[in-house]
Amino acid sequence: xxEPIIRFDKVEKxxxxxxxxxxxxxxxxxxxxxxxIGPSGSGKSTVLRILMTLEDVTSGxxxxxxxxLWHEKKGERLVxxxxxxxxxxxxxxxxxxxxxNLFPHMTVLRNLTEAPRxxxxxxxxxxxxxxxxxxELVGLTEHAHKFPNQLSGGQQQxxxxxxxxxxxxxxxxxxxxxxxxxxxxxxxxLNVIRHLAEAHDLTMLMVTxxxxxxxxxxxxxxxxxxxxxxxxxxxxxxxxxxxEKRTQQFLRAVT
Ligand code: ADP
Ligand code: MG
Numbered sequence: 001x002x003e004p005i006i007r008f009d010k011v012e013k014x015x016x017x018x019x020x021x022x023x024x025x026x027x028x029x030x031x032x033x034x035x036x037i038g039p040s041g042s043g044k045s046t047v048l049r050i051l052m053t054l055e056d057v058t059s060g061x062x063x064x065x066x067x068x069l070w071h072e073k074k075g076e077r078l079v080x081x082x083x084x085x086x087x088x089x090x091x092x093x094x095x096x097x098x099x100x101n102l103f104p105h106m107t108v109l110r111n112l113t114e115a116p117r118x119x120x121x122x123x124x125x126x127x128x129x130x131x132x133x134x135x136e137l138v139g140l141t142e143h144a145h146k147f148p149n150q151l152s153g154g155q156q157q158x159x160x161x162x163x164x165x166x167x168x169x170x171x172x173x174x175x176x177x178x179x180x181x182x183x184x185x186x187x188x189x190l191n192v193i194r195h196l197a198e199a200h201d202l203t204m205l206m207v208t209x210x211x212x213x214x215x216x217x218x219x220x221x222x223x224x225x226x227x228x229x230x231x232x233x234x235x236x237x238x239x240x241x242x243x244e245k246r247t248q249q250f251l252r253a254v255t
Contacts, residue, residue, distance in 0.1 A: 006062075010023055020046050021227045104148050109135075111159055113128060119167070137165075161196075186210070215239050
């Protein structure tokens, strides 16, 4: 098998004395759609935040595309990564947050063109072209010149998805992308993600409480519990025939 695009190798993450991730081994293959489910506080967001370099690791190594993320190679040795290395690695991943996190003082269009221009050095014309395509993809062409607070939550989250895609990441990370939305707005966001999931070479790693959706789009589902993967398998295995008692309890409580 080829090198996984994401690999956590014996990763520990602690906040003070509190051990959030425990000896975590976790891999995602290129193009794979993986969903993380599990109780609140089990470390799901921490996995995504480590990948986005928003949190470092306490020990262990994380690889993205075969390159260490929080470290870099000095000959045979791994040493802590420089800011330049982190910046380079970060551009391979796009993240969609529960709380949208759009730039409130920028128009929708500018939200999409800013990072491609500043970080990737795209020309104004090229960045605009890319943004126009993405706005069409998420169905927001008419809203390009509005500010985030003039949009519904569902529309804002669709901008959030388009903004992450504008960097052409290899991996898209979603952290409960619909949890902050009114129920009637969830469907429009899931539809956009469902559409993305059809792209074969885009790798997706998503934390969600939308169990039906997870079952529908995932290649693999991981059940996190207390900083470990308690059980993982195909959606049919996890939702249809979970083996672990904790998984069964969790699924009974949420479905
Ligand atoms: P999940 O996304 O599964 O709900 P998180 O990964 O957000 O869980 O957090 C796991 C645990 O780590 C939680 O108990 C949380 O309170 C704790 N935690 C997360 N971030 C911090 C932090 N910056 N400082 C201290 N504790 C944190
Ligand atoms: Mg979380």
